[in-house]
Amino acid sequence: MGLGTQDTLTEAESFAAMTGIGSFPVVWSESFDPAALLGVFSHPAWILLSPSGEVVERGVGGVDAAEILQKATAL
Numbered sequence: 001m002g003l004g005t006q007d008t009l010t011e012a013e014s015f016a017a018m019t020g021i022g023s024f025p026v027v028w029s030e031s032f033d034p035a036a037l038l039g040v041f042s043h044p045a046w047i048l049l050s051p052s053g054e055v056v057e058r059g060v061g062g063v064d065a066a067e068i069l070q071k072a073t074a075l
Contacts, residue, residue, distance in 0.1 A: 002026035005035050050075055
């Protein structure tokens, strides 16, 4: 899931369309509340959730696609 908080909804939709990230949900909020609830206080950040929604791992900065796919597959 992608979470947009710093741009307008139109900018977030344009970014999603431009980058082709339609393979996963992208949500948007006018406030930073959803990100804060997830413990995200800087960008870029990532969170790996279990199928039940529990936080398995989190990090700040980029993430290696192969590494995160390996971790997700192990869930």
